[in-house]
Amino acid sequence: MSADLALINGNVKTMNPSRPVAEAVAVTKNKIIKVGTNKEINQLIGEKTKVISLNGKTVLPGLIDTHIHVADFGRCLLWLDLTSAGSIGKLQSLLKEKAKQTPAGKWIIGRGWNQNRFKEKRLPKLSDLNAAAPDNPVILYHESAMICAVNSKALALAGVTEQTAVPSGGTIDKNPQTGELTGILRDSATNLVWQAVPEPTADELLDATALACQKIAEAGVTSVHWLVLSENELSIIQRLHAEGKLLVRVNVIIPEALLKKTIGFQPDSLMLHVGGAVIAADGYLDSKTAALFQPYSDEPNNSGRLLCTEQALAASVAQVLAAGFQPVIHAMGDKAVDSALKVIEQTSKQAAAKPVRFRLEQAAVLNKELIKRLKTQKVVVSVQPKVIASEFSVWSATERLGVERAKWLHPLKTLLKEGVKVAGGSDCPMEPLNPLLGMQEAVTRQNFPEQRLTVEEALRMYTVDAAYSSCEENVKGSIEDGKIADLTILSNDPLAVPMDELKDVNVEMTIIDGKVVYSKH
Ligand SMILES: [Zn+2]
Secondary structure (H helix, E strand, O other), X not given: OOOOEEEEOOEEEOOOOOOOEXXXXXXXXXXXXXXXXXXXXXXXXXXXOEEEEOOOOEEEEOEEEEEXXXXXXXXXXXXXXXXXXXXXXXXXXXXXXXXXOOXXXXXXXXEEEOHHXXXXXXXXXXXXXXXXXXXXXEEEEEXXXXXXXEOHHHHHHHOOOOOOXXXXXXXXXXXXXXXXXXXXXXXXXXXXXXXXXXXXXXXXXXXXXXXXXXXXXXXXXXXXXXXXXXXXXHHHHXXXXXXXXXXOEEEEEEEHHHHHHOOOOOOOOOOEEEEEEEEEOOOOOOOOOOOOOOXXXXXXXXXXXXXXXXXXXXXXHHHHHHOXXXXXXXXXXXXXXXXXXXXXXXXXXXXXXXXXXXXXXXOOEOOHHHHHHHHHOOOEEEEOHHHHHHHHHOOOHHHHHXXXXXXXXXXXXXXXXXXXXXXXXXXOOOOOOOHHHHHHHHHHOOOOHHHOOOHHHHHHHHOHHHHHHOOOOOOOOOOOOOOEOOEEEXXXXXXXXXXXHHHHOOEXXXXXXXXXXXXXX
């Protein structure tokens, strides 16, 4: 029998320890039927076989992003991207271009400017924005999202004038001589205008989310764990699936509150299924609401707090299991991880006959004892390496936690050494989508470099161990006979490029279910 698709002359990194490297892969329908040498695969090439000669390019198992908010990513794609603007003039020309494609009166939202990158080294002015987009209300967020620049139309629609009371925790910039508004709003004052911006329509959101799926496939990602934030997203997912626009495999992870809203999803389809439900044990480190055993180092009266008692957490876990989903417990602080582990330990005792694979989301502040318990319970830890880098740089983890605790913040290498499985994700759109950037962060980590991973280990986080995190290691995550044909083809071998250039490796082709869904050429 001949294959439907044959990839030959490749550098195939299988992530299968019994045959780590191969030259070629044969696919029939949606399954890998053989991995081997060119000679072996040539025997499976028939008249109808589509043959792709890779010229030495690298083939990886389809990459998996275990934490992404696809609908939010779509929303961001509707926005004007200003990250490349190196001058006020460039910002104006980008805005002018966007205004040309936008009906008069419709809001233009942008993000990503930074005055330090402008050659003029100044903030955008009301007059700059008015000149570029006179007929549309405009709000352009600084890359920190804490400052925005708006135009006169936006101020008028929001009813903001020189007399508007300044909200607490915010600033409305005014010209010191004339008292006129400059169009710059800071912190809580940004809401004065933001609240006047209408929600995108259902169709706009649908199109934007479809575009997000396209971008995901272009990034070489073949499966996502889509962390849903609102009920509305569930219908977007179903509509896109019905219209054939999901493109990538979706493991939907719902918030616990939506447990009863998933009726109508086909059970256990490999392209789309609801896999898990998030139960929140605590808040976040950046808002100092993650629950710690000892107070935050720079705030002696604050240790964060648990969002629920162990009893309530156990009840939530039982409910999620009864609904047939994987419990995904968000626990960032050491106290929350301890609390989650107590519930997991209890549940495992009761569920000895049918083991449950628990997953901890963003387990950040750990210690030796917690890691041992994670290993014993075979809990998967899901992390987003770019978020870790931001925690150290933007959030100054070392000052807020103290050096001793910061050493144990996301200790990825120690986790792996101790035998805990770690799965990787992006947290896009909070951080960039690019999975190779995530790998680069994990292997070039600047703080506590003893926790750096090897490229091979980083690859595991986005392939085999990501598949393990959703109990799908038997069907995907490595290139092996019988597994589904999800493949990512890269311009260069991630194990051969300099580690700080990993993020720049190009995705040449993405194959999902045996079909080419993206090709660069
Ligand atoms: Zn997230």
